[in-house]
Amino acid sequence: MYQYIDETYEGVDFSYSDKRDGELQHCTFKKCSFRGTSLEEINTIGCSFIECDFRDAGLNASIHNDSAFMNCQFSGANLFVAKFINCKMTGSDFAAAQLDGVTLSKGDWSYTNLRNHNLSKQDLRDIRFIEADLYSCNLQKADLRGADLTGAHLVKTNLQGTDFRGAILDGVDFKALDLKGARMDMSHGAAFLRALGAKVD
The missing domain is CATH 2.160.20.80 (E3 ubiquitin-protein ligase SopA)
Incomplete structure (x- = not known):
């Protein structure tokens, strides 16, 4: 050694x-x-x-x-x-x-290229993924509580059972995501409705 x-x-x-x-x-x-x-x-x-x-x-x-x-x-x-x-x-x-x-x-994984990788069931709490390229990743049942995903690219990503509670999702294109089965906060729900053009008071 x-x-x-x-x-x-x-x-x-x-x-x-x-x-x-x-x-x-x-x-x-x-x-x-x-x-x-x-x-x-x-x-x-x-x-x-x-x-x-x-x-x-x-x-x-x-x-x-x-x-x-x-x-x-x-x-x-x-x-x-x-x-x-x-x-x-x-x-x-x-x-x-x-x-x-x-x-x-x-840690900080911002601006990284993680395309097509399998990160399913991973404990990814509190990690910074600002503008990270997570295109077509498998994040099934991953724990992203408290993570910062501002502007992250999540198109075609498997989000079945992904836990986003407490995560920052500013700038994420909700319209391009399949969020069926994902766990989210009420604030995320409001952001999702705004992305679809609804007015949320």
Whole structure:
């Protein structure tokens, strides 16, 4: 097992290297490439990854606490049973990534691309999904209580049994959603009626 503490890297190419089973504490990586890198079972604490490339990387069983992955590319990455705890993921792209068994606990996932992913039955309480692309996601029976979904793209998303109580849904296109079976607040009901053109006093 290796350990990096308070290290800073910019523009470094770690592609296709073996970085498994390590611990990174309060490190900063800017515009670094981890393409195809073996990062299984790594543990990051308070790290920042800015505009980094994780395409096709192996991140399964990795654990991330209070780390930031901003505007990073995860296309084709393996994130099987990975855990992101209170992480800032803004602007990152997870197209065609493997997210089976992933854990998202709080944190900021605004402006992320999570299209077509299966997040059913996930505990997604209090997460920020502002303007996140959740097109055609499976959110069946997901717990989104207290989440901020302002402007989120939810077209063709499976919302059967999804719990939106206490969630912020400002700017969401209710007319494009199938909300049958979803749990909502009275305030959401009023917003839904306004979206259909009704006047709510």
